[in-house]
Amino acid sequence: SQTIHQWPATLVQPVGSPLSLECTVEGTSNPNLYWYRQAAGRGLQLLFYSVGIGQISSEVPQNLSASRPQDRQFILSSKKLLLSDSGFYLCAWTRGAENEQYFGPGTRLTVT
Amino acid sequence: GENVEQHPSTLSVQEGDSAVIKCTYSDSASNYFPWYKQELGKRPQLIIDIRSNVGEKKDQRIAVTLNKTAKHFSLHITETQPEDSAVYFCAASSDYKLSFGAGTTVTVRA
Numbered sequence: 001s002q003t004i005h006q007w008p009a010t011l012v013q014p015v016g017s018p019l020s021l022e023c024t025v026e027g028t029s030n031p032n033l034y035w036y037r038q039a040a041g042r043g044l045q046l047l048f049y050s051v052g053i054g055q056i057s058s059e060v061p062q063n064l065s066a067s068r069p070q071d072r073q074f075i076l077s078s079k080k081l082l083l084s085d086s087g088f089y090l091c092a093w094t095r096g097a098e099n100e101q102y103f104g105p106g107t108r109l110t111v112t
Numbered sequence: 113g114e115n116v117e118q119h120p121s122t123l124s125v126q127e128g129d130s131a132v133i134k135c136t137y138s139d140s141a142s143n144y145f146p147w148y149k150q151e152l153g154k155r156p157q158l159i160i161d162i163r164s165n166v167g168e169k170k171d172q173r174i175a176v177t178l179n180k181t182a183k184h185f186s187l188h189i190t191e192t193q194p195e196d197s198a199v200y201f202c203a204a205s206s207d208y209k210l211s212f213g214a215g216t217t218v219t220v221r222a
Binding site: 032034042043044046049051059090099100101102103104105106 | 144146155156157158161201208209210211212213214215
């Protein structure tokens with residue numbers, strides 16, 4: 001069966017510091033991968049998605065970036081965090097364009 | 113791009129009653145419509161989905177209906193229980209992406 005991992009689970013970072021969040025999927029190959037952010041009490045905002053190694057599509061312009069160095073690894077990064085970057089970051093995967101999408105356990109980021 | 117609207121934003125029901133959440137979408141090319149349940153502090157969990165070649169799908173106490181002509185779909189929860197209290201999100205699939213509604217906070221009163 002497939003499993004999706006995210007780490008760290010929680011993170012507290014000062015404004016201006018860098019960020020690296022990692023997501024990996026086990027038990028499947030060539031998944032579509034997604035990064036979402038959820039502000040407290042809000043909906044799901046799609047940040048980036050990837051349909052293959054090295055391919056990244058950005059949904060919103062901001063100080064975040066994503067990379068996919070391996071087939072089942074997706075990384076979210078920032079060079080300098082803003083207060084507004086606080087939130088619940090969720091990674092998700094799916095097999096194809098219109099198939100079930102499953103979320104990882106999430107990383108709760110607080111920027112102070 | 114796809115735009116999904118979800119109503120109501122909050123819903124309070126008496127235990128045992130039914131709950132209905134409605135969503136509309138804009139992109140006629142969308143043909144996959146999942147529903148997610150998110151409990152406080154947890155990840156969204158897929159609870160049911162429907163594809164455009166099906167008008168209705170049921171799984172125990174939950175059911176989803178789809179009207180492609182009108183571009184709307186609905187989630188029905190019957191015989192609600194306290195554990196149904198959560199935030200529910202609808203979504204529509206277009207161009208490899210899911211577009212989510214804003215969510216409905218469902219509270220089941222004992």
